[in-house]
Every structure is written in C-alpha cells, then in structure tokens.
Amino acid sequence: MNNHNGNxxxxxxxxxxxxxxxxxxxxxxAYAAMDAGFNVTWIPSYGPEMRGxxxxxxxxxxxxxxxxxxSPRPHVAVVLNLPSFTRYEPLVREGGxxxxxxxxxxxxxxxxDMRTLDIPATxxxxxxxxxxxxxxxLLGAAxxxxxxxxxxxxxxxxxxxxxxQHRSLxxxxxxxxxxxxxxxxxxx
Amino acid sequence: MVKELLxxxxxxxxxxxxxxxxxxxxxxxxxxxxxxxxxxxxxIALGRxxxxxxxxxxxxxxxxxxxCTGARVMTSSSSPGFSLMQEGLSYIAASDLPCVVVDVxxxxxxxGNILPSQGDYFQVTRSAGHGDYHPIVLAxxxxxxxxxxxxxxxxxxxxxxxxxxxxxxxxxxxxxxxxELPEWQADPPTPDWAVTGAxxxxxxxxxxxxxxxxxxxxxxxxxxxxxxxxxxxxxxxxEMYTDDAELLxxxxxxxxxxAASAVEMAREDGLNVGLFRPQTLYxxxxxxxxELAEQVGACLVVEMNAGQMLDDVRLAxxxxxxxxxxxRMGGAIxxxxxxxxxxxMLCWSLHVVE
Numbered sequence: 310m311n312n313h314n315g316n317x318x319x320x321x322x323x324x325x326x327x328x329x330x331x332x333x334x335x336x337x338x339a340y341a342a343m344d345a346g347f348n349v350t351w352i353p354s355y356g357p358e359m360r361g362x363x364x365x366x367x368x369x370x371x372x373x374x375x376x377x378x379x380s381p382r383p384h385v386a387v388v389l390n391l392p393s394f395t396r397y398e399p400l401v402r403e404g405g406x407x408x409x410x411x412x413x414x415x416x417x418x419x420x421x422d423m424r425t426l427d428i429p430a431t432x433x434x435x436x437x438x439x440x441x442x443x444x445x446x447l448l449g450a451a452x453x454x455x456x457x458x459x460x461x462x463x464x465x466x467x468x469x470x471x472x473x474q475h476r477s478l479x480x481x482x483x484x485x486x487x488x489x490x491x492x493x494x495x496x497x
Numbered sequence: 498m499v500k501e502l503l504x505x506x507x508x509x510x511x512x513x514x515x516x517x518x519x520x521x522x523x524x525x526x527x528x529x530x531x532x533x534x535x536x537x538x539x540x541i542a543l544g545r546x547x548x549x550x551x552x553x554x555x556x557x558x559x560x561x562x563x564x565c566t567g568a569r570v571m572t573s574s575s576s577p578g579f580s581l582m583q584e585g586l587s588y589i590a591a592s593d594l595p596c597v598v599v600d601v602x603x604x605x606x607x608x609g610n611i612l613p614s615q616g617d618y619f620q621v622t623r624s625a626g627h628g629d630y631h632p633i634v635l636a637x638x639x640x641x642x643x644x645x646x647x648x649x650x651x652x653x654x655x656x657x658x659x660x661x662x663x664x665x666x667x668x669x670x671x672x673x674x675x676x677e678l679p680e681w682q683a684d685p686p687t688p689d690w691a692v693t694g695a696x697x698x699x700x701x702x703x704x705x706x707x708x709x710x711x712x713x714x715x716x717x718x719x720x721x722x723x724x725x726x727x728x729x730x731x732x733x734x735x736e737m738y739t740d741d742a743e744l745l746x747x748x749x750x751x752x753x754x755x756a757a758s759a760v761e762m763a764r765e766d767g768l769n770v771g772l773f774r775p776q777t778l779y780x781x782x783x784x785x786x787x788e789l790a791e792q793v794g795a796c797l798v799v800e801m802n803a804g805q806m807l808d809d810v811r812l813a814x815x816x817x818x819x820x821x822x823x824x825r826m827g828g829a830i831x832x833x834x835x836x837x838x839x840x841x842m843l844c845w846s847l848h849v850v851e
Contacts, residue, residue: 376758
C-alpha cells in the first residue's frame with residue numbers, strides 16, 4: 310500500500326484560547342501557501358467545541374487538490390494553552406510535530422514517535438513587545454522544524470495580508486516569526 | 498482577476514452582489530450566518546436592500562414580495578430555518594417567480610447540531626414545499642464552485658422564472674479556499690411580467706391560487722412542461738477517471754470532494770475506480786449516469802446522510818449495475834480512508850465474481 314500523504318501534503322492544527330490569534334495564524338499560513346502556489350484549505354472550529362473556551366482551526370497545504378478540509382490526525386499541532394495540549398498531544402500523526410507554548414503549558418509530551426518542541430512563545434513575544442505575537446513565534450518555530458513552506462513565505466504573507474488596522478504590528482510579527490525560527494535553529 | 502482566500506459563506510454573498518442581487522432578506526442561523534452578516538454592511542453600502550427579518554417565515558415572504566417586482570432577490574438559511582420557509586417557497590414556485598435560496602445544511606433531524614450534513618437532499622430536491630414541482634438545485638463542492646453556481650443560480654432563475662436552491666453544507670460554508678470572484682454583471686432589464694405599478698399599461702397579476710380544477714391542472718401542466726425543459730437542458734456533473742472505471746464512486750458536494758481523494762488513493766493503488774459528482778441535484782444528471790452504468794461493474798454512492806441521492810442513482814442506473822452505499826450521518830464527516838476501505842472491498846468482490 311502506498312503512503313498516500315508523502316511529503317506533498319501537510320495538515321496543521323492551531324489551538325488555543327480565544328484572543329491568542331489562533332484563527333489568524335492559521336489564516337496567515339493559508340495565505341502564504343496560496344501565494345506560493347499550493348492548494349490550501351482553512352476551516353475554523355465552529356461546532357459545539359467552540360463554546361468550550363478553546364478555539365482551533367485547521368490549515369491544509371497540499372500539492373494536490375484537497376478533499377476533506379478536516380484533519381483528525383494532523384502532521385503538525387501548534388498548541389497555545391493547556392486544554393489544547395491535552396486534546397491534540399495524542400492526535401498528532403506518527404512522525405509528526407507538536408509545538409507547545411511552554412510558557413503557558415506545564416506538561417510535556419513523552420511520546421517517542423513524534424517530535425515535540427517546547428517553545429516559551431508567550432515569554433518570547435512579551436520580550437519583543439507584546440504577548441499577542443506568541444502565535445507568530447510558534448509559526449516561525451513550526452515552519453523551521455517542518456518546512457512545508459519557506460519561512461519567507463510567511464513573512465511575505467504578513468506584508469500582503471495583515472489587515473489595515475493591525476499594520477502597526479507588522480514589525481513585531483516579523484520579529485516574532487524570526488525569533489521562533491531562531492529558537493529551533495539554536496537547538497539543532 | 499486574482500485568487501483570494503475566501504470563506505464559502507462570504508464568497509457566495511459577494512458573488513450574489515456582483516450577480517446583481519438587489520435585495521436580501523434573512524434570519525441568522527449557524528452555519529450560514531456569515532453570509533447574512535457580510536451582506537448587512539455590503540448591501541447598505543451599495544444602496545441596495547438588506548433586511549434582517551423577525552423569522553425565516555417572514556424572510557421568505559419578503560423575498561416573495563420583492564421577487565414580484567422583477568428584481569434579483571435572495572435569502573439564505575440552514576436546515577431548521579429552511580424548513581420554516583417551505584410554505585413561502587411553494588408560493589414562490591407556484592407564482593413563476595425567479596429567486597435564489599441558499600441552504601447551508603447542518604446535522605439533523607430536529608434541532609440537531611451545527612455540523613456539516615447532507616441530510617436535506619430529499620427536502621431540497623423533491624419539492625422544498627408542498628405541491629407538484631421541483632426547484633432547480635445546485636450543489637457546489639468548492640468555494641470556487643459556490644461562487645460560480647451563485648451567478649448561475651440567478652441566471653437560471655431568471656431564464657426559467659423558477660426557484661433555484663444552492664444546497665451546500667457547513668464545510669463549504671465555513672471553509673476558506675483560494676477562489677476568484679466573478680465580474681460585475683449589468684442589471685437585467687425589468688421583465689414585462691413584473692409588478693411595478695401599472696401606470697399606462699394593464700395591470701400584471703401574480704398569484705399562486707387557482708381555485709377551479711381545470712385551471713389548476715392547466716397550471717400544473719405548465720410547470721411540468723417547464724421542468725421537462727429543465728431536465729433536458731440543465732443536467733450537470735463532473736467526472737474523474739471514468740474512461741476505464743470498473744467501480745464508479747458517486748457523491749455530491751463535500752462528500753463528492755472527499756470521495757475524490759479516496760478515488761485518487763485507489764488509483765495510486767492500481768484500482769480502476771472513477772468518480773461521478775453531480776453538480777445539479779435537480780435535474781439529477783441521470784442521462785450521463787445511465788451511460789456510465791453500462792460500462793462499470795458497480796457503483797458506490799457516498800453521502801453525508803443515510804442514503805438519499807442513492808434513490809436518484811438507483812433510478813438512473815436502473816439495474817444496469819449493482820449500487821452500494823457508504824454514508825455518515827448527523828454531522829459526522831467521512832474520512833477518505835474509510836471510503837477507500839469500501840472501494841477496496843468492492844473492487845475485491847468484483848474480481849472474485851469474475
């Protein structure tokens with residue numbers, strides 16, 4: 310039987326509290342993938358779980374047309390808070406990547422069949438100027454550890470698609486992407 | 498034009514604006530609310546009509562009134578709200594009025610849930626209201642198709658003076674995908690049947706009431722003749738790998754696109770499997786399916802319901818090939834892998850029989 314996913318399709322889940330920019334970071338990745346010529350879908354949690362305090366979204370980046378936009382077993386899960394860690398840590402696909410905001414999540418994964426990156430994203434973002442950029446720190450780390458897209462594509466997408474009311478945060482977001490990438494590169 | 502990253506509900510709303518929708522009446526319900534929310538500012542900014550009604554019953558009757566003026570009008574809802582509109586839909590259909598209704602289907606029956614479902618196939622295709630008629634029903638599987646079919650829906654509605662339903666599910670409504678918006682359409686001229694104030698002409702009369710049996714039967718025959726034209730001219734479908742398919746997988750909307758992934762996987766594994774995706778649910782693309790049924794060993798229908806389009810497939814296939822079914826219900830979304838399992842089992846049994 311073939312491996313039907315190969316390297317031409319990567320499924321990302323981003324999960325955290327409302328206000329942590331989970332939806333936006335997933336959309337930014339979708340914009341980056343679209344601009345780089347990939348097929349892409351983005352879908353938010355809108356079912357009963359969205360009433361429970363965590364928000365999550367799924368972004369699928371693929372060379373081929375995308376069937377289901379859902380991802381029951383993501384290749385990459387980026388978790389910004391403890392309930393998200395509890396939910397997605399067991400679901401990451403074998404050989405996948407779990408990126409944990411270790412500033413807010415005290416647990417760490419003991420799974421040996423995937424990679425885990427504990428990144429104190431909220432602290433890093435706070436030092437850069439605002440805790441709200443923690444989402445970009447984690448995206449920078451995720452794309453460095455699992456380069457489904459070059460990090461430059463995320464930088465370009467920020468320039469092209471950050472909404473006008475948030476343009477003042479452009480420099481902060483660029484710096485946060487780079488800071489997340491730097492943490493991963495230092496550990497290599 | 499360039500591709501933008503668009504959410505299904507918002508894409509349909511903007512496509513309707515560009516297709517010349519002059520008035521929208523609706524009531525919020527998940528998972529279609531973004532459509533109404535988007536239009537609440539967009540229509541006002543353009544000087545067009547947006548009205549959030551007090552209920553779906555009111556909204557559809559406002560659509561009825563506005564459609565009488567010959568303007569392009571629309572409403573949208575989701576399953577329980579759509580049920581509330583049924584009386585009005587039947588009146589609109591029986592008044593020969595063009596209008597577009599979007600149903601973003603959710604899990605049911607009952608209040609159910611807000612997750613994606615195709616459980617209202619019977620409801621939208623069989624009549625969408627009481628009496629002997631069918632709306633034209635379009636079923637997009639991507640955000641791009643949702644845009645294209647919104648424009649098509651207005652054109653078909655005007656062309657046939659007929660009710661057109663855009664039937665999708667919460668996945669297509671909530672998902673963002675790269676897609677291209679249509680060009681702005683010029684406003685069509687006001688039709689000569691429109692009720693616009695009868696200055697300097699005889700009054701036009703629009704009604705759905707025919708009290709005498711002979712009048713009413715004649716009117717019904719008129720509707721049936723129109724449906725015959727629609728069945729002859731408007732069947733639409735998409736195919737993948739049908740040339741040498743031994744097994745034909747059939748699905749519409751979200752189930753169709755998920756089935757497409759399963760068919761791709763089966764092809765990678767060397768199985769001769771094809772896909773048939775109806776784009777019109779009414780008229781159902783029976784003519785092409787009947788042709789394909791002659792050349793395949795079996796059909797597999799995949800739906801997000803208990804097997805509703807299955808009936809139309811069986812009617813079209815009409816015993817030419819066995820028809821099997823795989824479905825998920827109540828907001829559950831099929832996985833490509835589980836469809837592939839069924840495909841493998843059916844391919845295996847086809848070869849065993851040989």
